[in-house]
Amino acid sequence: MMTYVKNIGIEDIAPPERTCNEEKCPWHGKVRIHGFIFEGKVLKYSRKIAKVEIERYVYLTKYERYEKRISRILAYVPECLSNIKPGDNVIIGETRPLSKTVHFVVLSKK
Ligand SMILES: [Zn+2]
Numbered sequence: 001m002m003t004y005v006k007n008i009g010i011e012d013i014a015p016p017e018r019t020c021n022e023e024k025c026p027w028h029g030k031v032r033i034h035g036f037i038f039e040g041k042v043l044k045y046s047r048k049i050a051k052v053e054i055e056r057y058v059y060l061t062k063y064e065r066y067e068k069r070i071s072r073i074l075a076y077v078p079e080c081l082s083n084i085k086p087g088d089n090v091i092i093g094e095t096r097p098l099s100k101t102v103h104f105v106v107l108s109k110k
Contacts, residue, residue: 020079035094
């Protein structure tokens with residue numbers, strides 16, 4: 001059976017296998033992705049919110065070396081992707097503010 005998913009405007013991300021009817025889901029709901037897209041590791045996951053750790057490298061001209069910077073972002077987990085566990089690599093995308101501290105949503109599991 002074919003399941004209907006929205007075109008979220010990003011080519012190389014595979015849609016989830018399961019469906020849901022949540023409003024805050026980028027594939028089956030109304031939320032749109034705009035802004036940053038990151039790939040990171042899930043540190044903690046409970047109550048539909050995942051804490052995702054992101055690593056990036058910043059070049060320092062004075063020392064001619066790269067510095068590693070780490071940030072942790074809270075991301076909403078829709079019902080169709082609720083099989084993620086701490087330690088998984090996920091892709092998250094920026095959306096409208098979904099709650100006071102959450103403005104990212106999990107797009108897929110790597
Ligand atoms: Zn969904």
